[in-house]
Amino acid sequence: MSVEAPERLEIQEHFPTDAEYDKLLGKKNRKGLIAKMFFMAALATAVLALAALLYTIVNESFGLVAQVNQNEPEDIVASFGYDPSTTALADLSYDELVESLGGGISTNVGRRLEREQRFYADKLVFESDELWAEICSSDEPPAGCDSSPRDHAGVLQLVNERIVQPDIIAAANLVPSLLDPQAFEEDVEVTFANTPERFPDYTFDQVQFQWRAWLNPTFLVTPQSTAPETTGIRTAILGTLWLVIITITFAVPVGVGAAIYLEEFARPSRFNDFVQTNINNLAGVPSIIYGMLGLAIFVRALEALTSGAIFGIEQANGRTVLSAGLTMGLLTLPVVIISSQEALRAVPNSLRQAGLGVGATKWQTVRSQVLPVAIPGILTGVILALARAIGETAPLILVGAASFITADPTGPFSKFTALPIQIFQWTALPQFEWQHLAAAASLTLLILLLILNAGAVILRNRYSRRPQ
Amino acid sequence: MTNETTKDLVDVSSHEGPVETPSAQPPALPDDKTAVATEPAVERDGVIQTQNMDIYYGSFKAVHDVNLNFQFNEISALIGPSGCGKSTVLRSLNRMNDLIPTARTEGVVTYHGENIYAPGVDPVAVRRRIGMVFQKPNPFPKSIYQNIIWGAKINGFKGSKAEADDLVENALQQAAIWDEVKDKLQESGLSLSGGQQQRLCIARAIATQPDVVLMDEPCSALDPIATLRIEELMLELKQNYSIIIVTHNMQQAARVSDKTAFFNIELSNEGQRTGELVEFTPTDQLFTAPKEKATEDYITGRFG
Ligand SMILES: Nc1ncnc2c1ncn2[C@@H]1O[C@H](COP(=O)(O)OP(=O)(O)O)[C@@H](O)[C@H]1O
Numbered sequence: 001m002s003v004e005a006p007e008r009l010e011i012q013e014h015f016p017t018d019a020e021y022d023k024l025l026g027k028k029n030r031k032g033l034i035a036k037m038f039f040m041a042a043l044a045t046a047v048l049a050l051a052a053l054l055y056t057i058v059n060e061s062f063g064l065v066a067q068v069n070q071n072e073p074e075d076i077v078a079s080f081g082y083d084p085s086t087t088a089l090a091d092l093s094y095d096e097l098v099e100s101l102g103g104g105i106s107t108n109v110g111r112r113l114e115r116e117q118r119f120y121a122d123k124l125v126f127e128s129d130e131l132w133a134e135i136c137s138s139d140e141p142p143a144g145c146d147s148s149p150r151d152h153a154g155v156l157q158l159v160n161e162r163i164v165q166p167d168i169i170a171a172a173n174l175v176p177s178l179l180d181p182q183a184f185e186e187d188v189e190v191t192f193a194n195t196p197e198r199f200p201d202y203t204f205d206q207v208q209f210q211w212r213a214w215l216n217p218t219f220l221v222t223p224q225s226t227a228p229e230t231t232g233i234r235t236a237i238l239g240t241l242w243l244v245i246i247t248i249t250f251a252v253p254v255g256v257g258a259a260i261y262l263e264e265f266a267r268p269s270r271f272n273d274f275v276q277t278n279i280n281n282l283a284g285v286p287s288i289i290y291g292m293l294g295l296a297i298f299v300r301a302l303e304a305l306t307s308g309a310i311f312g313i314e315q316a317n318g319r320t321v322l323s324a325g326l327t328m329g330l331l332t333l334p335v336v337i338i339s340s341q342e343a344l345r346a347v348p349n350s351l352r353q354a355g356l357g358v359g360a361t362k363w364q365t366v367r368s369q370v371l372p373v374a375i376p377g378i379l380t381g382v383i384l385a386l387a388r389a390i391g392e393t394a395p396l397i398l399v400g401a402a403s404f405i406t407a408d409p410t411g412p413f414s415k416f417t418a419l420p421i422q423i424f425q426w427t428a429l430p431q432f433e434w435q436h437l438a439a440a441a442s443l444t445l446l447i448l449l450l451i452l453n454a455g456a457v458i459l460r461n462r463y464s465r466r467p468q
Numbered sequence: 469m470t471n472e473t474t475k476d477l478v479d480v481s482s483h484e485g486p487v488e489t490p491s492a493q494p495p496a497l498p499d500d501k502t503a504v505a506t507e508p509a510v511e512r513d514g515v516i517q518t519q520n521m522d523i524y525y526g527s528f529k530a531v532h533d534v535n536l537n538f539q540f541n542e543i544s545a546l547i548g549p550s551g552c553g554k555s556t557v558l559r560s561l562n563r564m565n566d567l568i569p570t571a572r573t574e575g576v577v578t579y580h581g582e583n584i585y586a587p588g589v590d591p592v593a594v595r596r597r598i599g600m601v602f603q604k605p606n607p608f609p610k611s612i613y614q615n616i617i618w619g620a621k622i623n624g625f626k627g628s629k630a631e632a633d634d635l636v637e638n639a640l641q642q643a644a645i646w647d648e649v650k651d652k653l654q655e656s657g658l659s660l661s662g663g664q665q666q667r668l669c670i671a672r673a674i675a676t677q678p679d680v681v682l683m684d685e686p687c688s689a690l691d692p693i694a695t696l697r698i699e700e701l702m703l704e705l706k707q708n709y710s711i712i713i714v715t716h717n718m719q720q721a722a723r724v725s726d727k728t729a730f731f732n733i734e735l736s737n738e739g740q741r742t743g744e745l746v747e748f749t750p751t752d753q754l755f756t757a758p759k760e761k762a763t764e765d766y767i768t769g770r771f772g
């Protein structure tokens with residue numbers, strides 16, 4: 001003990017004097033300030049990037065358009081004796097819509113439409129009864145022979161497409177439309193004056209300038225169409241929802257189960273280390289590889305299952321929403337496992353000891369004490385998985401999401417398309433309208449993601465605040 | 469002490485006679501797997517006995533050759549310097565050590581004469597009869613009511629709602645916390661103070677009808693007043709339970725325990741610090757006239 005005191009004094013000499021320390025302090029603080037500035041700059045960059053992304057999407061989703069209608073909706077409404085200022089085309093009854101459609105298209109086109117899908121269950125509009133009976137008893141009866149009749153939205157779309165025939169000849173983005181709407185109109189006028197050959201069918205007088213929200217309620221509930229003016233993303237939204245449901249149904253129980261085994265039951269062993277390492281690595285595997293896997297396993301090898309053949313469903317192949325959902329499930333599985341493991345690891349060991357200490361088995365302890373505490377953390381992983389399942393495109397292309405499909409997916413064995421696929425395909429088209437539509441679909445995708453995440457976050461908060 | 473009443477125990481439940489739980493009596497509980505008829509006792513067989521117990525963590529021998537005989541309805545204290553293996557020994561008495569993957573216990577630990585380390589003995593059944601209270605209060609993040617009833621339920625308690633209520637009240641009464649919580653049974657156990665939480669944990673431990681309660685430094689996270697209450701509680705509980713307590717507080721051992729085991733650290737030739745039992749004697753004797761020099765050094769503060 002007596003030797004300790006002088007030693008201490010010696011150590012004192014290695015520390016700075018008061019004057020030196022002041023300098024040191026200044027230097028330390030400057031370094032801290034530089035670090036802080038860097039972090040702020042990093043945050044600013046991230047915020048700017050996000051803002052730019054949102055700006056681009058919103059900017060393209062709304063704005064002025066120059067539109068030419070072959071027939072004005074007001075005229076159609078008026079022809080039925082309604083006041084166009086109070087009644088919109090969509091307010092017309094089903095019968096009236098069918099009637100106006102019949103008045104504007106050739107019988108041949110009408111027959112074709114009727115063969116695709118009939119207008120009434122009990123009567124025919126364009127076909128004659130004898131011919132209908134004949135074609136329906138032929139070897140290859142058209143789809144209209146046994147499908148249910150069209151609905152109001154479907155006929156409204158037909159009237160828009162075939163009778164109103166809106167043609168958007170130019171469109172402006174949101175910001176220019178707001179700042180200088182006149183410039184857009186002048187632009188179009190100049191184009192008409194200088195290069196009339198670009199719009200051989202129209203005169204400038206026919207052009208209507210109006211605001212258009214490319215993302216609008218009709219857009220959301222209308223099936224896909226080849227005409228940009230009347231297309232919608234209903235099919236893609238439903239496809240994405242089905243995809244998410246199947247993905248979560250597969251990935252959450254399997255992922256949480258695997259995490260529980262690894263964290264709570266597995267004893268440390270070389271094999272378990274190996275499994276753990278592989279799970280961590282799988283989280284980083286590019287999604288296209290999962291697409292290849294899904295194609296090989298779900299679409300090809302398990303075709304009987306994924307096409308629904310073993311359930312007696314007739315389907316050409318395994319390129320169904322089930323295949324895609326399972327592929328996405330595989331893709332999100334590592335994320336779910338890893339975040340669930342982290343959530344379980346964060347549960348204090350004292351809780352496990354408490355459970356086992358009163359004579360509970362491991363499973364009883366995990367189920368009643370550990371899992372409830374871990375659920376908020378597990379849901380965080382589910383949110384991440386959800387976001388990936390909604391946004392991934394590459395695997396969907398590989399497992400064969402349909403590019404053009406107008407029928408709603410009705411179950412796991414349906415053909416489908418999804419929002420990212422739709423966006424991808426529209427951006428590849430040359431006409432300017434599709435770019436705006438792709439932006440509107442992107443906005444929809446973001447909003448859908450927000451809604452689903454908000455749901456998961458609410459669930460998570462409910463669990464973490466629940467009076468236990 | 470009150471050994472006469474419990475000498476030739478055949479069934480643990482008969483030992484629970486004094487417990488004032490008319491409704492929560494063993495008939496509602498499943499058959500007791502751990503209790504077997506004791507061999508005709510030559511000497512006073514305790515409720516828990518260890519014979520030549522060695523405990524290892526991997527290749528590290530934490531304690532060496534421990535022979536202890538814990539009597540019925542007594543409070544036994546384990547004391548000794550930090551790291552001498554008190555907790556290790558305590559955890560081996562209800563197989564909580566099984567939770568540590570590297571831990572290994574050799575030798576024999578009997579409970580009512582049956583070796584709890586014998587093949588075929590399920591540690592889950594052992595822990596139901598030998599309850600545990602931990603150093604840091606660790607109530608379940610659930611209601612006070614749930615904290616008590618859960619242990620009974622997972623052990624097969626089949627009583628009605630009213631009987632469950634009785635069981636909860638009885639456990640909380642015994643743990644001397646009933647008056648403080650009877651109006652807020654549905655509130656979270658975590659809303660209580662540290663001392664109340666620890667008494668809740670004691671109530672939780674006795675709700676599964678054990679006859680031994682192990683306590684690992686149960687007061688070390690508590691203030692002196694809460695400590696005093698727990699100590700009073702232990703003296704109460706002694707009538708119905710055998711208590712084995714680890715404490716680093718010699719005064720506490722002197723205040724509450726009937727017998728005290730003193731452990732010390734032995735340095736082996738390879739430099740391993742292995743714990744050894746120095747002596748296990750009645751507490752008043754250990755503190756006034758220790759048999760061993762090491763004990764005397766420790767209790768007089770000349771240790772180390
Ligand atoms: N989980 C464990 N793994 C490895 N060694 C342990 C573990 N727990 C305790 N030990 C070791 O066993 C010895 C006894 O520890 P412990 O029983 O906690 O002592 P005490 O409770 O008397 O302070 C110590 O050397 C400690 O390092």
Ligand SMILES: [Mg+2]
Pocket residue numbers: 554555556714
């Ligand atoms: Mg200890």
